[in-house]
Structures are given as structure tokens and as C-alpha cells.
Amino acid sequence: MYDKTIPFDAAIRWIKKETRDTTTYAIKIINREIQRLYAFKPGQFNMLYLPGIGEAPISISSAPIDNEIMHTIRIAGDVTTHISRLNTGDVIGVRGPFGSSWPLEEIEDRDLMIIAGGVGIAPLRSVIRHLLVGKRRKKSSIQYQTGKKIILYGAKTPKDMIFRDEFPRYMDAFEVFLTVDKADPEEYWRGEVGLITGLLNKVSFNPLNTVVFMCGPEVMMQSMVRELMLRGVPGEKIFISMERNMNCGMGICGHCMFGPKFVCKDGPVFRFTDIEGFLGIKEI
Amino acid sequence: MIRVKIKKEQLKLIFNRLKTSHKIIGPKINNDVIVLTEIADFYDIPFGYREQQGKGTYRLTKGSSQFFSFSVGPDSFKRFVNPPAREIFAFKKSKKRISIMSSNKSSAMSNEKSDSSQLAMVRVVQHSSSLPFLFVGMRACDIAALRLLDKVFLEGHVKDTFYDSIRRSSLIIGVNCLYPGDNCFCSSINTGPEIKDGFDMAITELDKSFLLEIGTPSVREMIDELPVENASNEDIAEKDSLIANCKKNMKKTIDISELPWLIYKSLEHPRWTDIANRCLACGNCTQVCPTCFCNSSYDYLQLSGISKKIPELSGTRIRSWDSCFSTNFARVHGGNFRPSRRARYRQWMSHKLSYWIEQFGSLGCVGCGRCITWCPVGIDITQELEVLKK
Numbered sequence: 310m311y312d313k314t315i316p317f318d319a320a321i322r323w324i325k326k327e328t329r330d331t332t333t334y335a336i337k338i339i340n341r342e343i344q345r346l347y348a349f350k351p352g353q354f355n356m357l358y359l360p361g362i363g364e365a366p367i368s369i370s371s372a373p374i375d376n377e378i379m380h381t382i383r384i385a386g387d388v389t390t391h392i393s394r395l396n397t398g399d400v401i402g403v404r405g406p407f408g409s410s411w412p413l414e415e416i417e418d419r420d421l422m423i424i425a426g427g428v429g430i431a432p433l434r435s436v437i438r439h440l441l442v443g444k445r446r447k448k449s450s451i452q453y454q455t456g457k458k459i460i461l462y463g464a465k466t467p468k469d470m471i472f473r474d475e476f477p478r479y480m481d482a483f484e485v486f487l488t489v490d491k492a493d494p495e496e497y498w499r500g501e502v503g504l505i506t507g508l509l510n511k512v513s514f515n516p517l518n519t520v521v522f523m524c525g526p527e528v529m530m531q532s533m534v535r536e537l538m539l540r541g542v543p544g545e546k547i548f549i550s551m552e553r554n555m556n557c558g559m560g561i562c563g564h565c566m567f568g569p570k571f572v573c574k575d576g577p578v579f580r581f582t583d584i585e586g587f588l589g590i591k592e593i
Numbered sequence: 594m595i596r597v598k599i600k601k602e603q604l605k606l607i608f609n610r611l612k613t614s615h616k617i618i619g620p621k622i623n624n625d626v627i628v629l630t631e632i633a634d635f636y637d638i639p640f641g642y643r644e645q646q647g648k649g650t651y652r653l654t655k656g657s658s659q660f661f662s663f664s665v666g667p668d669s670f671k672r673f674v675n676p677p678a679r680e681i682f683a684f685k686k687s688k689k690r691i692s693i694m695s696s697n698k699s700s701a702m703s704n705e706k707s708d709s710s711q712l713a714m715v716r717v718v719q720h721s722s723s724l725p726f727l728f729v730g731m732r733a734c735d736i737a738a739l740r741l742l743d744k745v746f747l748e749g750h751v752k753d754t755f756y757d758s759i760r761r762s763s764l765i766i767g768v769n770c771l772y773p774g775d776n777c778f779c780s781s782i783n784t785g786p787e788i789k790d791g792f793d794m795a796i797t798e799l800d801k802s803f804l805l806e807i808g809t810p811s812v813r814e815m816i817d818e819l820p821v822e823n824a825s826n827e828d829i830a831e832k833d834s835l836i837a838n839c840k841k842n843m844k845k846t847i848d849i850s851e852l853p854w855l856i857y858k859s860l861e862h863p864r865w866t867d868i869a870n871r872c873l874a875c876g877n878c879t880q881v882c883p884t885c886f887c888n889s890s891y892d893y894l895q896l897s898g899i900s901k902k903i904p905e906l907s908g909t910r911i912r913s914w915d916s917c918f919s920t921n922f923a924r925v926h927g928g929n930f931r932p933s934r935r936a937r938y939r940q941w942m943s944h945k946l947s948y949w950i951e952q953f954g955s956l957g958c959v960g961c962g963r964c965i966t967w968c969p970v971g972i973d974i975t976q977e978l979e980v981l982k983k
Binding site: 312313314315316318320360361362363364385386389398399400401402552553554556557559560561562563564566568569571574586590591592593 | 681682684686688689690691693695745746749750751753857860861886887888889890891892894906908915917922923924925926930931932933935936940943944947948949950951952
């Protein structure tokens with residue numbers, strides 16, 4: 310195995326602008342040996358490193374089955390700002406993959422509901438593509454294809470909606486429900502307007518047979534969990550991906566501690582009931 | 594276990610025997626405080642000293658006839674296995690390539706110099722000496738703390754090779770505490786005062802001699818060369834009564850029966866606000882704590898490493914101690930998870946006394962009392978825990 314404390318080189322293969330502040334980068338590991346050994350699961354993240362600037366934890370937005378490793382990055386801090394200035398062919402440092410993944414074994418013979426807010430769709434796109442591409446190529450993920458699959462996605466405005474061009478393709482395998490907090494007058498928008506919790510009224514699902522994968526702002530996730538549980542979804546079947554200040558990726562730096570959990574190694578994907586007691590506590 | 598005894602003044606022979614093969618780290622007086630540092634001479638060890646410790650106070654006094662009558666100072670041995678700042682790797686970046694020159698990867702003891710230039714601002718611990726460490730005078734709490742750090746750095750997802758190489762090559766000569774420090778509470782969390790395992794040699798200071806317990810074969814052969822005699826049952830009985838006496842004299846206790854649940858149910862206790870009104874968030878407690886391991890990594894660039902003519906950038910990546918009391922410790926883009934002191938103190942104490950149990954299977958506190966002595970406003974973890982019960 311390669312050393313996960315030392316970054317390896319990856320070259321940017323192509324760049325696709327998603328929204329005004331969010332961009333998808335496809336990267337390729339340069340070292341052949343690491344390329345061969347590198348394997349991730351949907352939901353995991355990499356530490357992206359720019360020498361002299363720093364590191365940032367970024368979830369992987371492509372599926373393991375894809376030919377490239379993709380990262381969908383919103384400009385938020387130093388590292389992401391500098392990444393936004395890079396071009397095709399530029400090289401970045403990568404450490405990873407780190408963290409837990411979406412529990413795909415949970416959705417065998419069950420329905421899946423994917424709930425995402427804002428850039429939180431990025432780690433979930435990994436699952437979506439895993440199921441979608443796997444179905445098309447009749448690869449191993451076919452075993453998860455039995456149940457019903459729903460995507461609920463909310464963004465601020467239609468312009469902030471990431472992967473907007475990809476949703477028509479997702480409809481091959483998923484029921485897709487989109488909403489925006491505010492519809493732009495200039496933008497043609499056919500979907501819903503309002504909070505994502507409102508979408509639950511439009512969907513028909515069996516709460517006792519549904520597994521939920523969710524990622525988004527913490528407030529959104531908290532109110533969503535409340536709504537889901539009111540409708541009878543058991544807390545054990547809700548999985549959420551958390552965001553913290555990951556620094557080492559291995560649980561030895563202490564930055565990402567959330568209660569007794571290290572988000573970088575115990576998470577970012579948690580079973581809701583495992584962290585329930587800490588979610589409501591301010592400044593934990 | 595082999596138990597022998599040696600005349601008091603002959604302890605020097607052990608020191609001289611190991612001086613040639615090891616870099617000896619032990620207690621020494623520096624600026625009226627006992628610190629841990631490299632000691633070249635046997636008489637550097639501050640024999641005959643006692644200290645008075647209180648909440649936020651520390652005074653050294655001479656006047657004891659015993660050799661090891663002092664207890665723990667502000668330093669802990671973590672600074673040698675997990676240095677305050679160290680280089681993880683050096684890098685050079687050109688347009689198409691990032692070259693990483695990893696330092697200390699295979700062996701921390703190697704003489705190999707990484708090709709990074711000398712750092713001006715950050716003092717980075719590099720081991721130029723090829724000698725392994727000998728830790729002299731480790732107390733039971735310090736040995737317990739080292740075992741906790743093992744859980745963090747060696748038994749997690751990834752092994753810290755730097756820590757591992759130091760840990761494996763170091764020898765430990767422990768000293769059983771017979772006179773508890775005023776802030777010690779190790780007996781109530783079963784980490785001391787007696788050293789039970791994890792040592793190469795443990796010393797107990799009896800009335801007329803030193804009782805030596807040999808834990809590993811690495812020091813056993815050395816004993817044959819020394820003028821030792823076998824320890825009698827009376828000697829062992831004397832040791833047991835001295836340790837029992839030390840336990841009895843310990844002034845502070847911590848009640849671990851309700852941990853970790855007591856903390857979990859007290860996360861919204863009003864006492865946290867009260868502590869926050871006193872706490873300066875200086876982070877002293879985290880620096881003196883022998884088990885606090887939080888760290889941050891950042892890039893250090895010299896001005897000469899940034900050149901416009903050559904499109905190349907060079908520098909080093911440094912890992913240094915950090916503290917959960919630092920304002921930006923829990924910062925993510927656009928926000929800070931723990932802006933208030935209340936939350937940051939709570940994080941520290943909850944981690945020590947409860948989260949640690951879930952993370953690593955044992956308490957994160959070893960009862961050395963350093964956080965009480967070196968807190969400038971005298972916050973006492975044992976007392977605060979008592980208040981949380983109410």
C-alpha cells in the first residue's frame with residue numbers, strides 16, 4: 310500500500326464549470342503503481358493539496374466504475390480558490406481515499422431515497438453514477454436495482470443547481486424531484502419552489518422500506534431527518550454525510566472531532582442513530 | 594520478574610553504562626522548574642528536591658534527603674515521541690510536477706539530512722543523533738500516557754512511522770512515586786503510583802537502597818555487570834508499604850464510576866459557562882497534558898523559495914502541536930464550529946474524560962495533575978467534574 314501521509318501527483322484532465330462558483334475537475338493519478346492500488350467507495354473523500362497553499366478535504370463525485378476520479382468543488386476558502394485558477398494539465402497533490410462510504414449493502418432489496426442540498430449532491434453523485442452506470446454496463450451494482458429510487462435535490466436558485474444537465478439521464482433509473490429556494494425570473498424553471506422538506510409531500514414512498522442517503526447543510530439535514538421520522542422512516546435507515554475541518558484524514562489531528570467521532574475516519578457517512586445525541590447540541 | 598537492589602550511590606553506574614549507547618532524557622532543573630531534557634551528567638538529576646504544587650502554582654524547594662522526592666513538572670515525554678514541530682516532507686513544485694522529499698520516513702534516528710534548507714522561524718525537531726532515547730525517571734502516569742499515545746499513533750488506521758521508530762528504540766527507566774504531588778490523582782484512575790508494566794527498568798527508592806525491577810531482557814544483561822544483590826522479601830514489603838502510603842497521601846481524586854455517561858448527559862450543564870468565565874483559552878493545559886495529541890499541518894515557505902524567474906516553488910510541510918482551545922481549531926469554510934470558550938473547554942474536558950473512552954477504549958486522563966498546576970487561573974478538572982454531578 311502507498312503512504313497516505315504523503316501526497317501523490319495527479320494531473321487535471323478536464324474541467325467543467327457547473328455553476329458560477331462550482332466546478333467539476335477530472336483528475337488522473339500520474340504514478341502508475343498508485344493508480345493501480347488506488348480504490349475508493351462512493352462517499353469517500355480525498356485531501357487535495359496545493360504546495361504552499363494547503364490541503365482541503367473534497368468528496369469524490371465520480372463513481373468507482375467511472376474512468377476518472379472527479380471532484381466537484383465550490384469556491385469557499387484558500388485551497389478551493391486556488392484550485393479554481395488551475396487549468397487542464399496542471400498538477401495537484403492528492404492524499405486518500407479517506408473515510409467511510411455510503412452503505413450500499415443496506416439498499417439491497419430496499420428502496421433508496423437520496424436527499425441533497427446545494428453542493429452536498431457531490432458525494433451522492435458517486436452513488437447515483439454507481440447505480441446508473443452499473444446498470445447500463447450490467448456490472449456488479451445490478452444487485453441493488455430491485456427497489457424504487459428517488460432523488461430529492463434542493464438548490465438556492467436554478468443557477469446554483471449543480472449537474473443540472475445530468476438529471477435527465479438520472480431519470481432512467483431514478484424518480485427525480487428538484488426544488489429551488491427562489492426561482493430566478495430570467496431563468497426558465499419548471500420544478501418546485503420552496504424548501505426541500507416540502508418535496509416530501511410530493512413523493513410517494515414506503516417509509517418502512519426506504520433507506521435514506523443525505524448530504525447538505527447541517528440545518529437542512531436536521532429538519533429533513535425530523536420530517537422523515539415523522540413519516541415513519543426509522544433513524545437506523547437514515548445515513549448522513551457530515552462536514553468538518555478534516556486535516557490529517559486518519560484521526561490523529563483532532564480537528565474534525567464531532568462528539569466522540571472523528572469525522573475523517575468514522576465518517577463522513579454516519580448512521581443517524583449513531584450521532585443523534587450530538588446533532589442538536591450547539592458548538593459540539 | 595527479576596528484582597535486585599543496589600546501593601544508592603551506585604545508581605550512577607547504570608547511568609554511566611547507558612550514557613554511551615543512549616541519549617539520556619530525564620528531569621533537570623531549568624529556571625526553577627524541573628523540565629525534561631537531555632542530561633549529560635548523573636548529578637543533573639535534581640535529587641533532594643520537592644515541589645509545592647497548587648492550582649496555578651509551582652515552587653521548587655530543596656530539603657529532602659531522598660533522591661526522587663520530586664514529582665512531575667510541566668514537561669511530558671510526549672515532546673520526544675511526538676515533537677512540538679516536525680517536518681513531514683519537503684516539496685518542490687514546478688508547473689507539471691510536485692516533487693515530495695519525505696523526511697524521517699524510514700527511520701527517525703538516521704543521520705540523513707533532508708534537502709530542505711534550514712528553517713528560520715520554526716524550530717523543527719530533527720534527530721541528528723544516531724543514539725536512541727533513554728527516558729529516565731518516567732512516572733507511572735507518564736508510562737500510562739505513552740501507552741495512550743500508542744493507541745492514537747500506532748493502532749489507528751495508519752501507523753505514524755516517526756513515532757513508531759522512536760517508541761521501538763527507546764528504553765524506559767521508570768521511578769515509582771513515593772511522594773505524591775499536590776495535584777496528583779493517579780491512584781483514583783488506576784494509572785499509578787506504582788509502575789506495573791511498560792518499562793525496561795523500574796526503580797523504587799527504599800530507605801537505604803534502590804530496588805530495581807527488570808522488565809525486559811535489554812537491561813537484564815547489564816545488571817550482571819553491576820554490584821547488585823538479590824532483593825529480599827523485606828525489601829519488597831518495604832516497597833509495597835511505601836506505595837500504599839503514597840496512595841494514602843494523594844490529596845485529589847476523580848470519580849470515574851459514572852464516566853463517560855456523566856459527561857454525555859452534562860453537555861448543556863450551566864457549569865460550562867461558569868468555567869468559560871474563568872478560562873483564558875490559553876491552551877496551557879493541552880500543552881502540558883501528556884496525552885493531548887492534536888496537531889495541525891501547514892506549509893512553510895521561505896521567500897527564496899518563491900521565484901518568478903524559475904516557475905518553481907519549494908518549501909516544507911510542518912506538523913506542529915495544536916490545541917482545541919485555539920480560536921480557529923474547528924473552523925471550516927464560512928464558519929467556526931466552536932467559537933465560544935465554553936464550547937472549547939467542554940470539548941477538551943469531554944474528550945479527556947469521555948470521548949476518549951469511545952475512541953480508544955480507555956480514559957484520556959492519567960491523573961498527573963499537570964493541567965491543574967499549569968492553568969494560570971487554577972481551573973481544577975477534578976473539582977469541575979464534581980460540580981457537573983450536581
